[in-house]
Amino acid sequence: MADWRANLVVDDAGLTAILREGRTVAVLGAKADPSEAAHYVPAYLREHGYRIRPVNPRFAGQRLHDAVTVARLAALSEEADVIEIFRRPEYLGGHADEILALPWRPKVVWFQLGIRNDAAAEKLARAGIRVVQDRCMMPEHRRLIVAKGVRA
Numbered sequence: 001m002a003d004w005r006a007n008l009v010v011d012d013a014g015l016t017a018i019l020r021e022g023r024t025v026a027v028l029g030a031k032a033d034p035s036e037a038a039h040y041v042p043a044y045l046r047e048h049g050y051r052i053r054p055v056n057p058r059f060a061g062q063r064l065h066d067a068v069t070v071a072r073l074a075a076l077s078e079e080a081d082v083i084e085i086f087r088r089p090e091y092l093g094g095h096a097d098e099i100l101a102l103p104w105r106p107k108v109v110w111f112q113l114g115i116r117n118d119a120a121a122e123k124l125a126r127a128g129i130r131v132v133q134d135r136c137m138m139p140e141h142r143r144l145i146v147a148k149g150v151r152a
Contacts, residue, residue, distance in 0.1 A: 004126040007124075007125035008133075009132045018082065018107075018110070019137070019140065021081065022082040022107060024078065025045055025137075026076055026082070027054050027086065028085045028086065028095060030052075030086070041084075041112070041137060042054065042084070046066065051067075052065035052067055053078070053080055054067060054069040074102060080106050081108065082107065082110055083099060083110070085110065085111050093117065095120065096120040100123070100127055105127070107129070107130060108131070109130075110131075111131070112137075113135055115134060
């Protein structure tokens with residue numbers, strides 16, 4: 001890509017497009033505890049029509065969000081449009097490599113609120129993947145889709 005920075009999504013138009021286009025969301029770092037964001041954010045998204053595919057080796061084989069949790073992204077039985085990451089920033093470099101090694105490419109990698117790693121974001125963006133950093137899908141969906149009456 002001539003300018004990989006175009007894949008770093010920071011504007012409302014870009015976020016709205018992602019929320020409207022991405023229907024399958026792999027949740028890296030999914031949790032079983034309903035009080036944790038890595039559980040209630042995907043639960044919210046599922047309630048709004050997204051297919052959630054949980055990824056966490058601690059819960060592999062368990063059902064979360066009406067899907068069987070897998071240990072790694074490579075174990076997903078289907079491609080995901082969006083990979084939503086609930087992991088600490090220091091792990092994102094390794095996850096970027098894991099994502100780029102998949103036989104398919106997500107359209108988007110979304111680092112949850114409070115999660116930022118510019119080097120990992122650049123690596124993914126240079127590979128043609130749109131990247132969102134330090135934002136939560138739930139309030140962005142509420143603000144850009146629900147509040148505006150936009151059909152997701």
